[in-house]
Amino acid sequence: MFWRIVRGEFLIPGDRIYLNVGTLGPQPRVVLDAAIETMRRVAMTLPPGVDWPELKRRVGLFVGCDPEGLVFPRNTTEGMSFVAHGLELKPGDEVLSTDHEHVGGISCWQLLAARRGVRLRQLPLPTPADDPAEIVARFRGALTRRTRVISISHVNFTTGLVMPARDIVALCREHGLVSVIDGAHPPGLLRLNLGELDPDFYASSPHKWLLAPQGTGFLYMRADWRERLWPTLASGGWDDRSLGAHRFNHLGTFDESRLTGLAAAIGFLETIGMDRVEARIRALRQRLAERVAALPGVRVVSPSGPLVAGMVSFEVAGRDALELQRRLAEKGNVRTRVIGEYDYGWMRLSPHIYNSPEELDRFVQLLAQEL
Ligand SMILES: Cc1ncc(COP(=O)(O)O)c(C=O)c1O
Incomplete structure (x- = not known):
C-alpha cells in the first residue's frame, strides 16, 4: 500500500515499465x-x-x-x-x-x-x-x-x-x-x-x-x-x-x-527516508537479478551483494541487446538501457521506488517470452 501511494506521486503511465533511472530519473509531482x-x-x-x-x-x-x-x-x-x-x-x-x-x-x-x-x-x-x-x-x-x-x-x-x-x-x-x-x-x-x-x-x-x-x-x-x-x-x-x-x-x-x-x-526522498529508499531499491534490484539470472542463456555481468547498487546488467547468448530492447519496448512499453559502450553489448535494468515487484515480474515474463 505504502509503495502504491509513492507510485501515485509520479506521472509515469500505469502500463509503462520504466527501468532506466540510471539515465534519467522521473520527477515526482512535488519536484x-x-x-x-x-x-x-x-x-x-x-x-x-x-x-x-x-x-x-x-x-x-x-x-x-x-x-x-x-x-x-x-x-x-x-x-x-x-x-x-x-x-x-x-x-x-x-x-x-x-x-x-x-x-x-x-x-x-x-x-x-x-x-x-x-x-x-x-x-x-x-x-x-x-x-x-x-x-x-x-x-x-x-x-x-x-x-x-x-x-x-x-x-x-x-x-x-x-x-x-x-x-x-x-x-x-x-x-x-x-x-x-x-x-x-x-x-x-x-x-x-x-x-x-x-x-x-x-x-x-x-x-x-x-x-x-x-x-x-x-x-x-x-x-x-x-x-x-x-x-x-x-x-x-x-x-x-x-x-x-x-x-x-x-x-x-x-x-x-x-x-x-x-x-x-x-x-521528497527525506520524507520517505533515505534508508528506506536505499533498502527498497536494493530489494527490487535483487528480485530482478535473481529472476533474470534464472532464464536460459542469460549471463549476469553485474556483481552481487554489497558490491552492487541499483542496476543489473546481463547478456543473452546469441541475442543482440538492441534488438531485444526494441522488442521489449514494443511489446511491453518497457524502457531499458543497452550498454553498447566499449562493445559490451549488455542490457541494463535500473529500478527505483516507483517500480513494483509485480511490474518487475511482468518484465521478466516478457523477457522470457523473447528467449
Ligand atoms: C557514471 C556516469 N557518469 C557520467 C554520466 C553523465 O551524466 P550527465 O549526462 O548527467 O552529465 C552518466 C550518465 O549516465 C553516468 O552514468
Whole structure:
C-alpha cells in the first residue's frame, strides 16, 4: 500500500515499465511543482532568486559534505570538465581510470590527452568484479612517477559495481595524487557521506536517482582546491579567491527552477527516508537479478551483494541487446538501457521506488517470452 501511494506521486503511465533511472530519473509531482512555481515567479518578475546558503546547506546535509565546497553545474559531464580543465596537467602527466567509465566522465581526460599530451590509461576491470581489494591493487600496481590523477566512477554505469572509492581516495592521498570521483549515480541511490569519503572532487547528476529536474548537477571540491582550481567558465568574480568554490557558481544566466526542484527532490526522498529508499531499491534490484539470472542463456555481468547498487546488467547468448530492447519496448512499453559502450553489448535494468515487484515480474515474463 505504502509503495502504491509513492507510485501515485509520479506521472509515469500505469502500463509503462520504466527501468532506466540510471539515465534519467522521473520527477515526482512535488519536484515538478516546485520547479514550475519558480518558472512562474520568474515570468512574473518576482523575487527572490536562488538562496545559495540554504541550497548548499540542504545538499550538504543530504550528501554529508561541507556546504562551502558545493558548486551547481548542469550535470556530471560539466562538473568533470570543470575539474579536468581546471587542473594544470602537463604533457606526459598521467591520469588513471578504468574501462567502465561513461563518456560524461572520461571524455574530459580524452580531450586533455588529444590537446595537451596528457596520458590517459584506462585499466581493465574484472567483470563481474568480486574483490574490491584486487581493484585497488590494480591501481596501486599501475602507478608511475608521472601519475597525477585517479579518476573513477563511484558506481559504474555499466554494471552497478560500487567501486572501492574510499580505498582509492586513500591511495591517492598516500601518493599525493588528485582523486576525482564521477559520482553521477549515488545521490538518491545510496546514503552518502562525502566528508568521510573525502575526495578532492566529486561530480554528480541528481537528475538521476535523486529525481531532480533534468539538467541539475553538483560538484563538490575539497577545501584546498577552492581557491586554486582554474575556472573553465569565467564570469564576474572568477579571480576573486575570497569567494572560494562559489566562483564556480557564476555561470551566467541559468535556469533557477532546477535548483528549486533539487531542494524539493531532497525533501521528497527525506520524507520517505533515505534508508528506506536505499533498502527498497536494493530489494527490487535483487528480485530482478535473481529472476533474470534464472532464464536460459542469460549471463549476469553485474556483481552481487554489497558490491552492487541499483542496476543489473546481463547478456543473452546469441541475442543482440538492441534488438531485444526494441522488442521489449514494443511489446511491453518497457524502457531499458543497452550498454553498447566499449562493445559490451549488455542490457541494463535500473529500478527505483516507483517500480513494483509485480511490474518487475511482468518484465521478466516478457523477457522470457523473447528467449
Ligand atoms: C557514471 C556516469 N557518469 C557520467 C554520466 C553523465 O551524466 P550527465 O549526462 O548527467 O552529465 C552518466 C550518465 O549516465 C553516468 O552514468
